[in-house]
Amino acid sequence: MQDQTSNASLDTAIALQKFGVGQPVRRKEDDTLVRGKGHYTDDFNLPGQLFAVMVRSPHAHGVLRGIDAEAARGMAGVRGVFTGADLASANYAPFTCGLPLKNRDGTPLHQTNRHALATDKVRFVGDPVACVVADTLAQARDAAEAVELDIEPLPAVTEADEATKPGAPQLYDHIENNVALDYHFGDAEAVNAAFASAAHVTRLDIENSRVAVVSMEPRAGLACYDRNDGRYTIQVPTQGVAGNRNGLAKLLGVPTDKVRLLTGHVGGSFGMKNINYPEYICILHAAKALGRPVKWTDERSTAFLSDSHGRGQQIHAELALDAAGKFLAIRISGTGNLGAYITGVAPLPLSLNIGKNIGSVYRTPLLSVDIKCVLTNVTLMGAYRGAGRPEANYYLERLIDRAADEMSIDRLTLRKRNFIKPSQMPFKACSGVTYDCGDFAGVFAHALELADYAGFSKRKKDSRKRGRLRGIAVGSYLEVTAPPNSELGKIVFEADGRVRLITGTLDYGQGHATPFAQVMSAQLGVPFESVTLEQGDSDLVHTGNGTGGSRSITASGMAIVEAAAQVIAKGKAAASHLLETSEADIEFSGGRFTVAGTDRSIGIIELAQRLRDSKMPDGAPSSLDVDHTVKEVPSTFPNGCHVAEVEIDPDTGVTQVVRYVAVNDFGVVVNPMIVAGQLHGGVAQGIGQALMEKVSYDADGQPITGSLQDYALPRAEDIPAMTIGDHPVPTTNNPLGTKGCGEAGCAGSMSTVVNAALDALRDFGVTHLDMPLTSEKVWRAIKDAKATQAA
Numbered sequence: 001m002q003d004q005t006s007n008a009s010l011d012t013a014i015a016l017q018k019f020g021v022g023q024p025v026r027r028k029e030d031d032t033l034v035r036g037k038g039h040y041t042d043d044f045n046l047p048g049q050l051f052a053v054m055v056r057s058p059h060a061h062g063v064l065r066g067i068d069a070e071a072a073r074g075m076a077g078v079r080g081v082f083t084g085a086d087l088a089s090a091n092y093a094p095f096t097c098g099l100p101l102k103n104r105d106g107t108p109l110h111q112t113n114r115h116a117l118a119t120d121k122v123r124f125v126g127d128p129v130a131c132v133v134a135d136t137l138a139q140a141r142d143a144a145e146a147v148e149l150d151i152e153p154l155p156a157v158t159e160a161d162e163a164t165k166p167g168a169p170q171l172y173d174h175i176e177n178n179v180a181l182d183y184h185f186g187d188a189e190a191v192n193a194a195f196a197s198a199a200h201v202t203r204l205d206i207e208n209s210r211v212a213v214v215s216m217e218p219r220a221g222l223a224c225y226d227r228n229d230g231r232y233t234i235q236v237p238t239q240g241v242a243g244n245r246n247g248l249a250k251l252l253g254v255p256t257d258k259v260r261l262l263t264g265h266v267g268g269s270f271g272m273k274n275i276n277y278p279e280y281i282c283i284l285h286a287a288k289a290l291g292r293p294v295k296w297t298d299e300r301s302t303a304f305l306s307d308s309h310g311r312g313q314q315i316h317a318e319l320a321l322d323a324a325g326k327f328l329a330i331r332i333s334g335t336g337n338l339g340a341y342i343t344g345v346a347p348l349p350l351s352l353n354i355g356k357n358i359g360s361v362y363r364t365p366l367l368s369v370d371i372k373c374v375l376t377n378v379t380l381m382g383a384y385r386g387a388g389r390p391e392a393n394y395y396l397e398r399l400i401d402r403a404a405d406e407m408s409i410d411r412l413t414l415r416k417r418n419f420i421k422p423s424q425m426p427f428k429a430c431s432g433v434t435y436d437c438g439d440f441a442g443v444f445a446h447a448l449e450l451a452d453y454a455g456f457s458k459r460k461k462d463s464r465k466r467g468r469l470r471g472i473a474v475g476s477y478l479e480v481t482a483p484p485n486s487e488l489g490k491i492v493f494e495a496d497g498r499v500r501l502i503t504g505t506l507d508y509g510q511g512h513a514t515p516f517a518q519v520m521s522a523q524l525g526v527p528f529e530s531v532t533l534e535q536g537d538s539d540l541v542h543t544g545n546g547t548g549g550s551r552s553i554t555a556s557g558m559a560i561v562e563a564a565a566q567v568i569a570k571g572k573a574a575a576s577h578l579l580e581t582s583e584a585d586i587e588f589s590g591g592r593f594t595v596a597g598t599d600r601s602i603g604i605i606e607l608a609q610r611l612r613d614s615k616m617p618d619g620a621p622s623s624l625d626v627d628h629t630v631k632e633v634p635s636t637f638p639n640g641c642h643v644a645e646v647e648i649d650p651d652t653g654v655t656q657v658v659r660y661v662a663v664n665d666f667g668v669v670v671n672p673m674i675v676a677g678q679l680h681g682g683v684a685q686g687i688g689q690a691l692m693e694k695v696s697y698d699a700d701g702q703p704i705t706g707s708l709q710d711y712a713l714p715r716a717e718d719i720p721a722m723t724i725g726d727h728p729v730p731t732t733n734n735p736l737g738t739k740g741c742g743e744a745g746c747a748g749s750m751s752t753v754v755n756a757a758l759d760a761l762r763d764f765g766v767t768h769l770d771m772p773l774t775s776e777k778v779w780r781a782i783k784d785a786k787a788t789q790a791a
Contacts, residue, residue: 019528021518021736024673028513038265041220044235046293049222050079052283053140054296055130055147056305057122060156060377060701061169064118067130068148075146077139079290082131084119087285092116093251095276095343101352104184104370110175112375114341116251116278116285122151123171123340124377125701126305131282133294156701160335160374161314171340171375178375180342183351186368186430194329194366198320202403207770208391209694210312210337212711213384217267218298219307221280225288232259232284237266239274240506240546242488245538247276252284263536266508270685271383272308273508274548275344279306304706309695310384311391312337313350313371319399325409327418329366330358330430332395336373339380346381347373353388353480358396359429360478361440361639362418367430377701383548385685386743389479390750397475397751401758402767412448412474416441419476422729433480435637436732438665443727444476444641447663450725451643459645459659469648470658471760475752478639481740482549484632488541489559491520491567491626493608499526502534503559504544505552510678510742512552515670519557519736523564524604525591543629550740553670554733555633561735563628567604570621574611575602577620636731638739640664642683642748644756653779655757657687657718662748663725667739675741676724682745683722688714689746690753692772712772765789 019025032038057064069081094113101109118129130147134140155169162168163178171178195201222235232252238244238261245261252259266273283294298306315334322328336350355369404411419440420427428434448454456472463470490502501520505512517531534540545555568588575593576583585596594601602610608624616622645659662679669675692712696704705711730737750771757773758766764785769777 019518019521021522021668021670023518023671025514025518025671027511027674028517029511033265040217040265040267041222041235041237042297044222044264045295046222046224049293049295050133050135050290051137051140052131052133052286052294052296053144054128054279054282054302055132055144056302057118057125057127057129057149057151059122059151059153060125061154062122062151063154064120064122064129065150065152067150069130072132072143072146075139075143077135078132078143079135080133080286081143081147082282082286084115084117084129087115087117087281088119090285091253092281093253095251095341097342097344097346099345099348101181101183101347103182109181109342109347112172112180112341114343116281124379125703126302126379127340128278131286133286133290156377158376158378158697158701160337160376163374163376164335164372169377171377175375179372180338180375181347181351181373183371183373184369185355187366188368191329191331191366191368195318195320195331198328199323200321200403200407202319202399202406204317204398204402204768206315206317206395206398208311208313208315208394209689209771211310211384211689211693212304212695212705213270213272213307213310214711214713215268215270215272218300218303219273219277219279220297221283222293222295223283223287224293225284227291230258233262234280234284235262235264236280237269237273237508238263238506238546239269239508239548240504240544241536241538242504242541242544243546244276248280251276251281261538263506266506269508270385271310271387271548274383274546275308277306301707304703304711305379308344308380308382309339310382311689312381313391315395317395317399319403321403321407325407325414325417327362327364330364330396331368332358333370336371337378337381338373338375339378340375341380342375343380345383345387349383349388349391350381354392356431356433356480357389357392357478359431360393360396361420361438361476363420363424363427364418364430378697385682386746387549389743390686390746393477393747394751397755401473401755405767415444415476419444437729438637438639439727439729440476440639443639443663443665446725446727447474447641447643447661450663450723451659451661453643456645463647469650469760470645471756471758472643472645473752473755473759474641474643475748475755476639476641477744477747478637479550479743479747480637481554481635482551484634485545486543487545487555487559487630487633488543489556489563489628489630491563493605493624495612497605498530498532500532500534501560502540503556504535504541505547505556506535508547510547510552511674512556515553515674516556516560518670519560520564523561524567526604550638550742551633553736553738554636554740555630557736557738558633558734559628559630562630563626566626566628567624570624570626571604571607574616574621574624575607577617578602578607578610634733636667636733636739638664638666638741638744640744640748642752644749644752646753646756646760648757648760648778650782653775653777653782655691655773655775655778657720657753660720661723661725663727664741664744665727665729665739666741667728667730668737669726669728670736670738672726678741679724679745680722682743683749684714684719686746686749687718687753690750690771690773691718692774694772
């Protein structure tokens with residue numbers, strides 16, 4: 001027995017080393033997803049299901065005078081045509097924004113109280129006005145085209161700045177000048193005084209372009225209703241089933257236990273799928289009314305209209321400095337474009353998150369933020385990878401490069417003079433947030449070394465010989481991750497030896513199953529292969545705040561650690577009975593409970609099985625299962641420094657990112673392979689926005705970029721090979737020391753790519769261009785600069 005115990009311990013130790021925290025373990029789900037064996041929402045079907053198609057407004061703004069659906073109702077296979085009047089009779093609650101954001105006068109933000117189907121006015125192209133349900137998808141499409149809308153067009157406004165002007169079209173009678181939120185943060189008087197006394201002030205007007213999400217999997221839903229128990233069930237892609245279940249129950253006006261929400265594999269979201277949408281209420285209503293399951297799947301063309309967009313701001317940014325280049329204050333003002341409705345978390349990335357993150361890694365004493373979140377006749381705004389964090393970093397890093405040029409201070413030197421020092425930690429930033437740790441200068445130095453910054457001048461000469469312009473930029477970033485909230489850590493020992501983890505974050509591409517299993521294996525010594533993950537059933541995931549804000553490994557990781565501690569405590573109590581000793585004499589290590597000083601032990605999986613098969617004395621645990629909720633998971637502060645080099649063809653304006661280095665402080669990295677993948681994806685999205693992506697509308701609110709023929713996305717050839725460096729400073733805010741990484745690529749890439757392009761254009765005197773830096777825009781800037789120089 002001693003030899004068997006010794007061998008078991010050795011095997012466990014080897015497995016823990018191979019699959020432990022910090023190891024680049026391949027993702028568990030890759031075989032399923034890469035080989036096309038995944039199950040996305042549209043892959044699910046139910047017997048007798050019907051198909052839904054939405055009828056949408058072709059006008060950006062107008063009065064809805066009537067809907068003639070008689071012809072559609074009489075068409076073959078049509079089971080129902082539902083309008084806003086039908087839904088109104090069911091007394092569903094309106095979509096609202098639950099954020100406790102307030103106007104500068106202390107009043108709450110103004111709600112638009114959107115209903116699933118429009119009844120009085122339409123407010124953007126694509127606004128849903130009716131839902132057609134038929135036996136087949138083709139029949140539903142044909143009938144939807146037969147629905148006639150009587151809409152009296154009204155003037156539209158698409159730009160936030162224009163929407164606030166006197167005489168602009170008003171979207172809502174109760175929201176003056178279309179301003180849903182007039183947000184203010186900071187001591188304006190102190191900031192103004194700092195600017196008045198500053199030796200130098202740098203000012204920039206910056207557009208942060210609106211972007212489309214374009215997730216791999218369009219939104220979809222499969223709804224049914226059980227008349228026997230009055231319970232709704234819906235299969236839908238989300239970022240967390242518990243929160244979305246709660247939101248749907250509120251909209252439907254039923255208790256939460258009357259809604260079950262299921263999520264299978266999710267093909268990307270980036271923030272867009274973290275809210276409920278009108279289509280979900282429509283198909284749930286139709287399923288109840290018709291007594292059959294109803295399925296709806298979006299198409300790419302309507303996804304451009306109906307999925308929430310990201311970014312979308314016009315900002316005036318200012319930086320005050322003393323004569324030595326020390327930062328004195330930051331002042332941010334401008335507008336954020338909410339689109340036609342304010343739902344979900346829409347105002348957050350446009351207002352509060354800008355203020356929370358713009359302090360970054362620099363010891364700026366003062367900050368003021370004044371942003372108006374404005375309603376316009378375009379698609380609604382939502383969270384998009386980073387949700388205010390990349391935007392804030394972009395504004396600040398653009399200001400720093402401009403200030404360095406204006407003050408004739410080296411760009412690297414200016415940053416070094418203003419870094420927060422490790423000795424100053426914990427540091428209360430101008431945002432009011434206190435950073436617990438960080439080595440920002442160390443990260444910076446590491447990035448310069450990996451990027452061979454000193455060798456740039458030679459590479460620039462080589463580019464010039466080939467007729468290319470070459471530029472470089474270095475930019476730091478810091479993110480304040482999701483605010484403190486709760487998270488579920490439920491551990492269940494199955495009869496077949498598997499250990500099931502149930503938690504309220506949700507994997508929509510991040511690869512949760514592997515790092516979570518690594519953490520679980522490290523805590524409990526259970527085999528890595530035995531750990532399974534459940535995140536997609538609200539009947540099991542009773543609590544949770546979903547995935548977003550780079551919170552998954554910190555939140556679910558903390559829940560795993562705390563739940564595992566409870567499992568061990570229960571295991572010691574149970575093992576003391578089975579091994580006939582006092583609980584104080586039981587030790588736990590490497591997945592085994594051992595009587596101290598002896599070779600008597602029992603493995604955790606075997607113990608779970610014994611408890612299942614045995615009757616334990618009163619007061620002893622009957623299982624090792626734990627259902628635990630972490631009450632508050634604090635924010636963390638991932639940070640880093642990115643270095644980008646670009647080449648520009650002056651004859652065409654084509655800009656290519658040719659070198660990219662990213663050094664990051666993510667604290668303890670559980671799985672470096674997955675972290676690198678997350679970083680690559682985020683950088684690709686940042687490059688996309690910097691160089692090519694922008695949602696555009698004409699003056700009447702008609703979308704110009706309504707398909708992938710009109711909206712450019714980065715391809716493999718646009719993304720350079722990346723050099724990734726790690727400079728960890730583990731946080732003390734959670735037991736694993738992790739900081740989160742999902743949004744870092746976006747946070748670091750937009751500013752470095754744009755600043756690198758402007759560096760390449762310095763000889764032409766081009767000092768500012770707004771994203772995206774398309775080939776035409778860059779070519780025209782060069783052409784105009786040459787004309788100015790010639791004159």
